[in-house]
Amino acid sequence: MDVVWAVASKVSELTVEPIGTQLGYLVYYRSNLNELKEQLEKLAAKRESLQHAVEEDRRSGREIESNVKKWFDRVNKIKAEAEKFNGEGSQANIGCSYKSCPNLWLLYKWSRRAKKMADEIKMMEDGKFDRLSYTKLPEWPASSSTLGGDTFESRVRTLSRIMEVLADPATNMVGVHGLPGVGKTTLAKEVASKAKEEKLYDTVVMVEVKQKPDIKTIQREMAEMVGLKFDEDSQVIRASRLNERLRQGKKLLVILDDLWERLDLQKIGIPFGEEKKGGKISLLDDEYKGCKIFLTSRSEERLFKEMAELHDDSPPDLLTIANEVNERCARLPLAIVTVARALRNKSLSTWRDALRQLQQPSLRKVPGLKDVDSSIKLSYDYLEGRDLKSFFLLSAMLSNDAMTSDLFKYCIGLGLFEGIYIVEESLDRLQTMMKTLKVSCLLLDGSSSDHFKMHDVVRDSALSIAFNEKCAFVKRYEKIHNWPDKGQLENYKYLCFRGCDIDEPPPQLNCPSLELFLFESKHDNLSLPDDIFKRMPLLRVLTHFNFSSLPTPITSLENLTSLCLHQCELKDIAMIGVLRNLKVLSLTHSIIQELPHELACLTRLQLLDLSNCRKLAVIPQNTISRLNKLEALYLENSFNRWQD
Known part of the structure; x- marks a missing residue:
């Protein structure tokens, strides 16, 4: 119950x-x-x-x-x-x-x-x-334009170039100048829009500076763009708060439109550089890594001063000389930037010497180019070290969008990495040199990370310098009718033919001083005569495209350090075994079925590039293992029969 x-x-x-x-x-x-x-x-x-x-x-x-x-x-x-x-x-x-x-x-x-x-x-x-x-932070709508034809295309190219430079970690400030009404402000807005669209920066702010800049107004406008309100009247406190707010974005782009005179960024609160010991300014301090400045100015003098880091309180004599140097740049942005950066933080005597050089006759007697030539020559003269200068001139001899790996192989052959004997360390030196030239606007980024470019104007000037200083004979994408005469050949150190239209092979070349020979013909299987290398005792770098077989006298090249046979149809290359000083052997994109046993004789070889040798089927046993100094072996899209 x-x-x-x-x-x-x-x-x-x-x-x-x-x-x-x-x-x-x-x-x-x-x-x-x-x-x-x-x-x-x-x-x-x-x-x-x-x-x-x-x-x-x-x-x-x-x-x-x-x-x-x-x-x-x-x-x-x-x-x-x-x-x-x-x-x-x-x-x-x-x-x-x-x-x-x-x-x-x-x-x-x-x-x-x-x-x-x-x-x-x-x-x-x-x-x-x-x-x-x-x-709500302001949006940056894409700026529409009613311009057409060459004017529009020119601005598109300019915009593309600006975005490339802004993306370069080595570049902290970019400037453009032009007369009123040419579209500088429109261009600045397009830069802001594209930077936001492509998410290159966490924060983008843009202010108009005007002829008589008001610091508080600039501070207020920048603060509004990042959602910051000021209750303080003190310019110093406002600068501190704005600086703190801007640093919250890891990557910051500040656009200063219509700059007339030097602007103290620290007084505004823009986190760009700090005073260091000795009075020098570091563009990016150790704490903050993300700030870049894009400025527009109607004055090329303003642009010149910014690139050269000149101040209104700089010594009057220095400012006077600087103004004269700027005048010699002929209002050309390329010349302004290259010269200004070359003379950054240099002494008054160096500036005076630079002005005297710019006043000398041009290397090339071409109307309209003489001032550019002399300005680039000046930038070249202030490159530090013989190796860096040679590196710059060698870069100019290559193709329009050259491979960094090719340049690296030639540099090893010519010994441009003085005091370095390890491949990995040489690669580090190569990157350092390229970065230095890019900062000086003498070299540009290429179509990929393994390519580089050079402005045509810079290249022409560089080749003119190479002709005079390095005794370099360079032909690029031309029709070759006549070969240099015997008297000229005796002095040449560099012979370079890239993408040239060559119908007939060159005759025997008497080049007792030649160190580098680059030969590329538009015609397939254009063979070199057997006796062509007999009188090249100092040759260190040989590059050839479309070889069908090696000329027998190659065995006489006892000093050859770098041999690059690209896009060649190679049948028998056993004779390379006598090239005991060879450090670099590159057979990229070549047709070769079997490596010779004699390869094992190259006991000083450090780099072997067999990339894209798709028909390579046989590597004799104990060949590569006997290359006891080999540090780099490239086999991309190449030999894959290790199990055999």
Whole structure:
């Protein structure tokens, strides 16, 4: 009986309580309706109060927080449901008169709905938010232009070049100049738009500096663009707060439009450089790595001073000489930038000497180019070290979008990495040299990370220098009708033919001083005569394209250090075994089926490049293992039969 009673009590507990709840909807029908009405009135009052604050923020240009928007959406939905509820209730017969009794089902239904709606309103947020809105940072819409033809294409090229330079980690400041109305501001806006579109920077700010810059105005405009409000009048405190805010973005681009005179970035609060010991300024301090400056100016003098890091308080004699040097740059941006960067932080005597050089006759007597030639020659003269100068001139001899790996092989052969004997360390030196030339605007990024380019104007000037200083004879993509005469050949150190139209092979060349011979013909299988190398005792680098076989006299090249046979059809190269001083052997993109046993004789070989030798099927056993100084072996898209 105890068991039966326990079970019965539990059943009663589970059934009576819900029944009581249902009956409550009937008993408290009027109370539930009043509760709903009261909650709706409170909600409406809160909604009206918040609506005023939201509208005020919107008029101020602030963006409403998403959770606030969702709250209003929910309130509007509840309001619509309540209006529908009241409309349906007014039409239903839920009352009681002397002719009818109350409709208990409708009473229950409406009371239940009213109760649930009131509870839902109570469960909603009470409308208290940490903040209703935030400052919306300005968007950078792509700037449209009505310009057409050459003008538009020129600006597109300029924009593309600017974005390339801004992407270079070695570049911290980029500037353009031009007369009023040529589109500098439009270009600046396009730079900002593209930088945001491609997500190159976390923060992009742009301000117009004007002829008489007002520091506080610039501070206020920049602060507004990053959602910062100033309550302080102190310029120093505002600069500190702005500096702190700008540093919150890891990568920052600051665009200064229409710069007339030197601007103290630290006074504004732009995190770009700090004063160091000795009075020198570091463009990027150790703490912050992400700030870059893009500036526009109608004055090439302003651009020159920025690139050369000249100040208004620099010595008057230095400023006078600098102005004269700038005049010699003939208003050409390329010359302005290269010369200014070459003379950065140099002494007054160096500036005077530079001006005298710029005033000398040009290397090339070509109207319109003499000033550019002399300015690039000046930049070349101030390159530190013989190796770096030779590296620059060698870079100019290669193709328009040359491979860095090819340049590396030639440098090893010519011994341009003085004091370095390890391949990995040589690669580090190569990257350092390239970076130095890029910072000086003498070298450009190529189509990929393993390519580099050079501006045509810089290249022409460099080849002119190479002709005079290195006794270099260079022909690129030309028709070769006549070979240099015997007297000229005796003095040449470099002979370079890249992509030339050569119908007939050269005759025997008497080149007792030649160190580098690059030979590339447009015609396939143009063989060199057997006696061509007999009179090249000092040759260190030989590069040839489309060889079908090695000339026998190659065995006389005892000093040959780098041999590059690219895109050649090689049948028998056993004779390379006598080239005991060879450090680099490159057979990329060549057709060769079997490496010779004699390869093992190259005991000084450090780099072997067999990339893209797709038909290579046989490497004799114990050949590569005997190359005890080999440090780099490249086999991409090449030999894959190691299991055999």
